[in-house]
Amino acid sequence: MENILKLEQKIVPELIELLEKRHDILRMICYNQPIGRRILSNHMCISERIVRNEINFLKSQNLIEVNALGMFITSDGEEIIRQLKGFIHEIKGLSKIEKSIEKHLKLKQVIIVPGDVDIDKSVLKELGKAAANYAMDIIEDNSIIALTGGTTVKEVVDSFPKNNKYKNILVLPARGGMARNVEMQANTLVARLANRIGGNYELLHVPDNLSNAALETILNEKDIKNIIDKIRSADILLYGIGIAKDMALKRGIPQKKIRELEELGAVGEAFGQYYNELGEIVYSTPTIMVKNEDVKHEKILIAVAAGKNKARAIIATEINRSSTVLIIDEAAAQKIINILEKRE
Secondary structure, three states: OHHHHHHHHHHOHHHHHHHHHHHHHHHHHHHHOOEOHHHHHHHHOOOHHHHHHHHHHHHHOOOEEEEOOEEEEOHHHHHHHHHHHHHHHHHOOHHHHHHHHHHHHOOOEEEEEOOOOOOOOHHHHHHHHHHHHHHHHHOOOOOEEEEOOOHHHHHHHHOOOOOOOOOOOEEEEOEOOOOOOHHHOHHHHHHHHHHHHOOEEOOOOOOOOOOHHHHHHHHOOHHHHHHHHHHHOOOEEEEEOEEHHHHHHHOOOOHHHHHHHHHOOEEEEEOOEEEEOOOOEEEEOOOOEOOHHHOOOOOEEEEEEOOHHHHHHHHHHHOOOOOEEEEEEHHHHHHHHHHHHHHO
8 A cells, every 4th residue: 555655646646636635625614514615715725716626526526515505515525534534644654753753752652633723724623533532442431531721622522422431430620720711721621521421520610820828728628639639540631732932821920930931941831831842841830730740651641732833842741751642733743853853
């Protein structure tokens, strides 16, 4: 199979490019239906003329339907997307890149979703689905699942199909809530995931950026202690990765502290801890959260991130995490490889 792909790429590279383009168009329609031609053109950064030609072809093959509301995927179109998934993965050489990142960062596993989330927003949905599928395979009866908040983690939670196949599942927030977008907060996502998989959940109502005295007082509360013990004994930890400065701004960290973080070389953030290029923690947010020392080898960590601008943050937060399954988009993966090659 690999030899055939290499031959095709040498002799008819335009065929591979066309296949990838039509696959991306089908996927975009699938996740945004009903969608019009102009919106599709803008989302994919290709001309309306090219979109019109491709739409006419896909319609003639009964892969999409077009009506007054816009374009819809057909059952044949959904099947084509499913069948092409592994093929696209191979022709892009993503399996080799996965193994290379696993080796360099010493991770349990790397899963790469084809595409660039900055160009094609449907890539984030594919990433969410990949992470949800992985999680569903490893969740067992009596599992404790802890998760953080954020856009990417929300996409993972939303990708879980509603089911009741697990028994006695407990879902917990891995950190206290951020004060802003409630939909993205860990507490909200915990309740949503528990509802989807028929589990129980407990919430943690603790803000960020507490004083040390306030944090110590809260930590002495019996109910808080109990939930923290459960969080630290979680079997699965699902979390997103952020760029250090972006996350500091979102969490309302004072400008003076942000400047200190920059001076300390912070590039990445995960569950409230800030990491430098070497993977060293340079600052921890004063809140209740899973900490580095709680991430033991017997846990399974699922880290999700997308976008090439997060490459340095991903390396910083994930290097030497032998229990981590890293799920990223192709753009982030390519950038990570470029950075790692320059360091050698």
